[in-house]
Amino acid sequence: xxxxxxxxxxxxxxxxxxxxxxxxxxxxxxxxxxxxxxxxxxxxxxxxxxxxxxxxxxxxxxxxxxxxxxxxxxxxxxxxxxxxxxxxxxxxxxxxxxxxxxxxxxxxxxxxxxxxxxxxxxxxxxxxxxxxxxxxxxxxxxxxxxxxxxxxxxxxxxxxxxxxxxxxxxxxxxxxxxxxxxxxxxxxxxxxxxxxxxxxxxxxx
Amino acid sequence: xxxxxxxxxxxxxxxxxxxxxxxxxxxxxxxxxxxxxxxxxxxxxxxxxxxxxxxxxxxxxxxxxxxxxxxxxxxxxxxxxxxxxxxxxxxxxxxxxxxxxxxxxxxxxxxxxxxxxxxxxxxxxxxxxxxxxxxxxxxxxxxxxxxxxxxxxxxxxxxxxxxxxxxxxxxxx
Numbered sequence: 001x002x003x004x005x006x007x008x009x010x011x012x013x014x015x016x017x018x019x020x021x022x023x024x025x026x027x028x029x030x031x032x033x034x035x036x037x038x039x040x041x042x043x044x045x046x047x048x049x050x051x052x053x054x055x056x057x058x059x060x061x062x063x064x065x066x067x068x069x070x071x072x073x074x075x076x077x078x079x080x081x082x083x084x085x086x087x088x089x090x091x092x093x094x095x096x097x098x099x100x101x102x103x104x105x106x107x108x109x110x111x112x113x114x115x116x117x118x119x120x121x122x123x124x125x126x127x128x129x130x131x132x133x134x135x136x137x138x139x140x141x142x143x144x145x146x147x148x149x150x151x152x153x154x155x156x157x158x159x160x161x162x163x164x165x166x167x168x169x170x171x172x173x174x175x176x177x178x179x180x181x182x183x184x185x186x187x188x189x190x191x192x193x194x195x196x197x198x199x200x201x202x203x204x205x
Numbered sequence: 206x207x208x209x210x211x212x213x214x215x216x217x218x219x220x221x222x223x224x225x226x227x228x229x230x231x232x233x234x235x236x237x238x239x240x241x242x243x244x245x246x247x248x249x250x251x252x253x254x255x256x257x258x259x260x261x262x263x264x265x266x267x268x269x270x271x272x273x274x275x276x277x278x279x280x281x282x283x284x285x286x287x288x289x290x291x292x293x294x295x296x297x298x299x300x301x302x303x304x305x306x307x308x309x310x311x312x313x314x315x316x317x318x319x320x321x322x323x324x325x326x327x328x329x330x331x332x333x334x335x336x337x338x339x340x341x342x343x344x345x346x347x348x349x350x351x352x353x354x355x356x357x358x359x360x361x362x363x364x365x366x367x368x369x370x371x372x373x374x375x376x377x378x
């Protein structure tokens with residue numbers, strides 16, 4: 001069979017899409033898209049509600065402070081500053097990664113090789129993100145005993161915070177780290193290799 | 206862009222260029238994976254609607270979006286498992302499952318797709334584009350390769366595919 005025969009086979013009526021199947025695929029896609037949108041809206045709503053709740057709570061404390069309890073003496077309770085700064089450090093780092101990706105690949109849609117290259121960089125950013133979140137979580141676990149000590153020293157907390165702060169939270173962090181390590185090794189690294197292989201084929205002739 | 210107009214454009218493009226999607230799906234996936242890949246391609250096209258710049262050639266744009274999605278598509282574990290369990294990877298085994306009434310042309314087409322799927326991903330994409338009569342210049346633009354590179358690769362690929370088809374046709378007789 002030569003290439004002309006292959007081309008004839010390619011033109012065959014059997015190589016045309018089945019209209020009924022296409023309609024079915026389209027309907028499935030639209031239903032799936034609606035489901036995803038509902039899921040996204042629910043997720044955004046949940047995050048928004050949480051933020052409103054936390055901000056509201058904080059606002060109330062600022063507007064109507066409970067005299068002695070809410071006064072923060074930074075010379076004796078300074079550990080809360082790095083603890084609350086950690087999420088902001090993470091957030092700023094994510095913004096920086098996102099911005100770097102945007103600057104490096106302004107026209108990632110120019111060609112497939114450019115897209116693959118951008119995807120590879122995105123994979124690297126995601127891996128860095130996971131490492132950073134891991135490091136910040138470990139840092140938060142290390143700072144927490146100091147906060148507990150300081151809060152107990154100024155009389156703002158009793159023994160009831162020992163278990164949540166020194167057992168439950170570290171266990172939660174270990175759980176997140178195990179899950180992250182699994183995702184990193186099983187999803188991100190194989191994807192990186194796949195994209196590198198694909199990109200390497202563009203250099204071959 | 207309004208979601209309603211995005212949906213309308215998507216609907217029109219998918220209907221008009223269904224042939225491109227059909228060829229890409231069959232060239233990159235088999236069995237249960239085909240439906241999965243078709244959904245992936247549709248999502249890629251739907252997302253790409255606002256990015257289309259008027260003045261650009263629409264077919265080239267769709268080819269790039271579809272081939273890009275197929276090349277970077279990640280087969281789901283569920284479908285992969287189904288495929289492994291079904292042990293349907295071999296092209297000859299696929300043929301055995303075809304109805305007896307199938308035409309020879311249909312069988313040859315199945316074999317052709319099976320051989321295309323055995324090629325390296327970028328080669329697979331290039332041969333599919335070539336069979337759809339996409340010009341070398343457009344292929345170079347779609348993939349970000351030089352025209353001469355496309356030419357060299359296709360000369361080799363055409364020969365490779367013809368040889369493979371000769372071999373499997375001979376085995377069938």
